[in-house]
Amino acid sequence: MNEVNMIAAAQNGDVASFNQLVRAYQTIVYHTAYRVLGDGDAASDATQDAFVNAYKNIRSFRGGSFKAWLLRIVTNTCYDQLRAKKRKPTASLDALLIDPDNPAPGLGEAREESPHEHAERSELAYWIDQGLQTLPYDQRMTLVLSDIDGFAYEEIAVATNTNVGTVKSRLSRARAHMRDYLLKQQELLPDTFRLKSRMGETKNLRMENV
């Protein structure tokens, strides 16, 4: 059964068919939610909510990219999760936001490794997650959908309910922000990047903070 048939069956109330769609997309949905929310439990909740909402509203899907349609629901669900979280902040979220400048535990060893080894270390994923959380929601979602999930501009535009131009500009700002954020964690990036580009500004910022 192809996707179109599955969707049609789901629209007629066939849960089994819908679950096939769930299996096909749950990884990408969870991954997106995980990066955007920065928390596994919240991502689980958002993923489940998204699929429940998708099933409830499957009849409002009228063709086009199902993936983009689904991601739009995911985007909204994640946003709801985030707002709920803000109302009742958890310890883990506070920990994420308090002091992004402090190196993660065990980061000292990282200096001896090559940049490529760095890239595969979990510390890097940690800092990426940290950096993502400092982005405004729209930029964060756009960046995750584009560079982590690999969606096309058009799909992101549908998913975030905007146009391609806005997607591009959000992406541009988000990337620059992430670059600057990661540059602040100097150990993570190759030497060549440290003293160049926007480092002057970030260095000053650090000096003031210290």
Added chain:
Amino acid sequence: MFNRKNRIQDLDAYVHERLSDYIDGTLSADDRAIVENYLAGNPDARAALESLQYTVQLLKQTPAPALPRQFTLPVTVRAPARSSGWLVWSLRGIGVAATAAFVILLVSTLLRQPGNLAETANAPAAQAPAQPSVVVALAPTAAPIPITLTPNPTNEPPTSSVLMVTVEPPAPTEEPAPATLPAAASKAQPTNAPIVAQDQVAPTRTKPAPTKSTNVELVPPTPLPTATTNASDANAASGTAPSAEGQSAPATVTQAAPPLRTLSARAVEGIIIAEQLKVRYGPGTAFQVIGGLKRDEHVNIIGRNANNGWLAIEFPENLQTGIGWVGARFVIARAPLNTLPILQAPESFAPPTETPTETPTETPEQPPAPDTAAGDTTPEPTETITAE
């Protein structure tokens, strides 16, 4: 000279704004030429480009987190709404539910006064006692509804079981809107009903609302819902078990019941005690693994194999039979299992082709756990299971 400096700064900003698009190759030819020209003579800009490229590369390499579990919906989830705009529907659902609750209250007060005759006249589904599977307890269930409907307007998943049932009775008389009622039920669901129960049948975790059943004499208590509920009954049938206080009645399945639900009418709640427990297609390690459960997860046990070594649980993940098998010693059951039917290996099951349908499946899947022990005292025939 001042002017020139400004121009350079403008150009620098212009180029930096376009580096992201440059990386993606989405710049127009003109812009690309400008950027490349600028990069050629400006090491700082080149460094900015490289660091940006590196950042994007890092992002793309970010490892995906492992999926913590399956997010499939239980087969008992109700049919999707007929229209788009879930806000509208949920609002409408609340309205309809409120109307329904009011009508129930009205009917119930009316019914209590003249006596029993009125009920049989009004209740569309209350047929002859010869058909005990169709049981309507309109009046008694009226009380809980207004209470349970209001408290939490959170968007909860459609796993509610009992509320649906209690709301539905007035539908034939007042508002025949089955599509809107589920929305109300989802609003009304207790927030503590975890959505995470997708790998098993979710309603296990939701205790049926207390039915303040009083006029038992109206409807003869049904010791066993016949598993062969007619599809024709489905439209008229609705309602909860009139549970006589003396014997904890089995949850009456009155909708057009797919086999899974008729089976689960006598399910026993169980709790997984293994850290990780494999769910298999049939009773034995030779059968393929179709899923996994973790410690403390709740399951509905609906059968056992001949030597009691394996238990059959509700497992919607198994699209063929809706049943999964787990080793009996890894599960603690809340009631004696010897009343459960002995099920055969899955080969003997005819695929329940009609199982996942639009039929609202919100009827209680099983009696509340504490009651199951009592319910087990009335032995029930097991033929209906193997006949499936």
